Amino acid sequence: AQKITQTQPGMFVQEKEAVTLDCTYDTSDPSYGLFWYKQPSSGEMIFLIYQGSYDQQNATEGRYSLNFQKARKSANLVISASQLGDSAMYFCAMRDGAGNTGKLIFGQGTTLQVKP
Amino acid sequence: KAGVTQTPRYLIKMRGQQVTLSCSPISGHRSVSWYQQTPGQGLQFLFEYFSETQRNKGNFPGRFSGRQFSNSRSEMNVSTLELGDSALYLCASSLGGGSVGTGELFFGEGSRLTVL
Numbered sequence: 720a721q722k723i724t725q726t727q728p729g730m731f732v733q734e735k736e737a738v739t740l741d742c743t744y745d746t747s748d749p750s751y752g753l754f755w756y757k758q759p760s761s762g763e764m765i766f767l768i769y770q771g772s773y774d775q776q777n778a779t780e781g782r783y784s785l786n787f788q789k790a791r792k793s794a795n796l797v798i799s800a801s802q803l804g805d806s807a808m809y810f811c812a813m814r815d816g817a818g819n820t821g822k823l824i825f826g827q828g829t830t831l832q833v834k835p
Numbered sequence: 836k837a838g839v840t841q842t843p844r845y846l847i848k849m850r851g852q853q854v855t856l857s858c859s860p861i862s863g864h865r866s867v868s869w870y871q872q873t874p875g876q877g878l879q880f881l882f883e884y885f886s887e888t889q890r891n892k893g894n895f896p897g898r899f900s901g902r903q904f905s906n907s908r909s910e911m912n913v914s915t916l917e918l919g920d921s922a923l924y925l926c927a928s929s930l931g932g933g934s935v936g937t938g939e940l941f942f943g944e945g946s947r948l949t950v951l
Contacts, residue, residue, distance in 0.1 A: 754939065762923055764942035771937075810878065819938025821868030821929055822891040825878035 721746045723811050725826035732801045733834050739786070740796040740829045742811030751815050753794040754823065755785065758808040767809075770794055801833045837861065839943035841926050847949045853914040856946045858926030860907050866890070866931025867909035868940065869901060872923040881924075884909055885931045913948075921950045 722745040732738040744753065755767040770778045770785045778785045786795040798805060808830050812823040840859040848854050860867050868891075869881040880893040884903035901911040907928075913920055924947075927940035 752937065754937075756942075761944060762925075762947070763944040764925065764927070764940075766939045766941070769937035769939060812878075814938070819866075819929060819931055820891055821866045821883035821885075821927060821931060821940055822880050822893075823868075823940065824880070825870075827877050 721748075721813060721815055721824050723813050723824055723826035725811055725829050727829045728827070729830045729832070731832050731834060732798075732805075734803060735800055737797060737799045738801055738831065740798070740809050740811075740831065742794045742796065742826060744792050744794060744811070744813050746792075746813065746815055748815045751813055753785070753787070754812040754814070755783070755794075755796045756810045756812060756825075757805075758810060758828070760807070764810070768796065798831075803833050803835060806831060806833045839926055839928050839941050841924075841943035841946050843946060844944065845947050845949075847951060848916050849951055850916055850918060852916050853912060854916060854948060855910055855912045856924055856926075856948075858909045858911075858928075858943060860909070860926075860928030861941055864928035864930055864941070865907055866929045867903055867907060868927045868929075869909070869911050870925040870927065871895075872925060872945070873921070878925070881911065890931075916950045918950050921948060923947050 724743045751772045753770045756764045768780045784797045811826045866885045868883040883891040903909045923945045925945045927942045
């Protein structure tokens with residue numbers, strides 16, 4: 720069965736430092752997509768980055784990069800140069816199959832707090 | 836362009852009542868998905884509508900239903916409310932077609948339902 724595991728319930732990072740949020744996944748489908756979303760206290764989920772299972776290179780979006788290790792089934796999010804506004808809940812999610820459906824499986828999330 | 840709009844943002848209902856939540860997707864998006872978020876269960880997929888048809892369904896009882904209109908706006912209904920239905924209900928829209936691009940979901944700010 721498809722599953723996303725985020726083992727870090729909470730993380731602290733000093734402002735301007737880099738932080739890695741862990742995510743492992745399980746699926747038997749060779750085609751899948753991995754997402755990271757940020758959820759501030761307002762509740763809205765904000766898309767950060769995407770990695771397709773067939774993508775050869777790790778995805779990057781500004782200060783966000785995804786460390787994709789397919790054999791280990793891990794998709795860790797790296798945030799460089801943390802900012803106070805990065806304090807939020809972060810979710811790793813997966814979509815099975817090649818189509819762009821709206822069905823994502825989410826992990827339990829990691830709460831990140833950035834300290835000044 | 837305007838984002839995903841959910842109404843109402845907050846509501847309180849009594850056990851046994853029913854509730855209808857509304858979601859207006861981003862213009863041009865044909866897929867609307869609904870998620871339930873609770874502290875205990877996390878983010879769980881309810882269902883997805885694409886071009887007025889239910890395309891995917893999660894593991895929720897029949898008390899949870901939805902529909903999509905020709906303008907892609909969607910509603911979800913919960914009948915015979917239970918205390919455990921108290922949650923943040925998130926709507927997400929996406930283009931939803933084919934496998935072009937990341938197919939990222941754009942989320943609204945959610946409707947926070949409290950059942951007393």
